[in-house]
Amino acid sequence: MLGHDHSHSHDHAFDLALPGQRRILVIALLINAGMFTFEIVAGLTAGSVSLQADALDFLGDAASYTISLFVLGMALKWRAAAALLKGLTMGAFGVWVLGATVYNALYGVVPGAFVMGTIGFAALVANLISAALLFGFRKGA
Secondary structure, eight states, X not given: OTTOOOSSOOOOTTOTTSTTHHHHHHHHHHHXXXXXXHXXXXXXXXXXXXXXXXXXXXXXXXXXXXXXXXXXXXXXXXXXXXXXXXXXXXXXXXXXXXXHHHHHHHHTOOOOXXXXXXXXXXXXXXXXXXXXXXXTTTTOO
């Protein structure tokens, strides 16, 4: 067709050329990185594997947003490699959480309920804010 380039991917699910998307990704990245820091310290202090696992999820999300910022304009093979790296990283997080859970079960480590509830609520708020920011771009609009 005249005036239309078919030589590149048409994956516009999150196209950095669209106004505001780069800024939204950076804000979501900062929220997730901040919650990772806050929650990993609280999880280690309280002896809570649940908080540590959720902190790793925040780290995974922050890393995912960072990688996305770098690869979205790239060829499909680079985006696919980035997706594979993200998946392998999340798998490693899962193995670590499983190991920490077994350790805590064997040694009777009981987390502090107040810290877990407080940090859990903060994590919920952070996730809701990130979701609200990203929701408008779910179809690339």
